[in-house]
Amino acid sequence: MATAPAAPVPASAGAGPAASRTVTYQARLRPLNHQTGSGLLTLRLRESTATITERYSGLAARLNGAPYPHLQHIHGGARGMCPPASADRNGDGVVSTTEGTPYYGPIQTTLSVRGNVTPQAGTDLKIAPKGPSVRYERTITLSPAAVASLRKGIAVVVVHGDDPRLLGRKARNEKSDVVPSLPLAVTSPVLCGVLQPMPAGGAATGTGSTAGTGHAEAACLFGAGAVLAGAGALARALLVWRRNRTAFRPA
Template sequence: ITPQGLLEGAPHAQHIHIGGTNSCPSNDMEGSGANGALQVTDAAGSYGAIAVSLTTEGDTSPDSGLAVDRFPVGNPTYSRTLQVSPEVAQQIAEGDGVVVLHGVDLNGSGTYDGDVMSDLDPSLPEEATDPAACGTLDVASMSMPGGGADTGAGGTADGSSAAFVVGGAALVAAGGAGVIALRRRDAEG
């Protein structure tokens, strides 16, 4: 993932969401946040629940959905090879799912703040968790590796691969090979 325009110096949660209509909300969708900002639950019917947390290290399950200490900070390129369950691998292979990057600076203060709290964690301002960008998975452009990941893990019991490569040729966003077409919501509209 190669993001652009995210808040520098701030962590940005990023996930593969599966469910709902497996689509991204329209850029003009009105949300329940400050001045109509889109909050996570506003778009859950479009992109569904977290299936994979795209952390920089450690656990990648939905349990790490708000592990802000393990998500990229600012706009660095993200690339990581992940093991996912056979069910998630199948859903991705079928083209279900979207990648969502979170964290916006709605008021231009240079930090996550504001009076409206997150719909996911009331101890955080909404800016920390609001969706910043969303891209649908384009299976035709993906490369699904065969066998186990390069770490030496084998395939699944049924012989199908549960490895999913994030980055490189498999999943590129914003200025990449077009695997994910990011749709950004303007903070002012």
């Protein structure tokens, strides 16, 4: 299913004092190409410095007897969407990297485990996360193009590396459309998510959408207490009035 792009951040957020603030983005990673798995990536951006925390699981575990390398990137500069199944133009049952590019755009930053994070490192299997699950944490410098895509709401996280067993026979035997020396499965997208800006502060800090909950609950409790106290005072006044009435009743 295609994912609509997030609402763009106002232009003022990309320049001047606003650009020096820390802005938090999140992408929920959902499977493509008949694959399994899911994940969540959080990116905290201050100027061009990004602190990234990512968790995913359920991907292919091994490739040719070794831990499966899952290339991953921030793409951008296009429609800011994850590609729908209809993006498969050649009918092999797989949305390849090339077929998905009109939706999520070219690589703008590589999410490697070490070293190079430029687009040129985008197909370097040696520095890609490996295995069926990952706990990825890294602080990197984003490219100017990636920062621009984030601020425009069109940055997309794409994790690559399909499980060949879940592909049709035709696709299972095809070569990669971007690195012909590799199988199609290795470079085709497996997880995808649009990076969307989170409310300032975020729910985890208590300053997001639930920040006022404690104050609201306190106000409700205070109001309820005041009502009960008022009711008690009224009852006592009524009792005194009845006693006085009885005491001064004519014989």
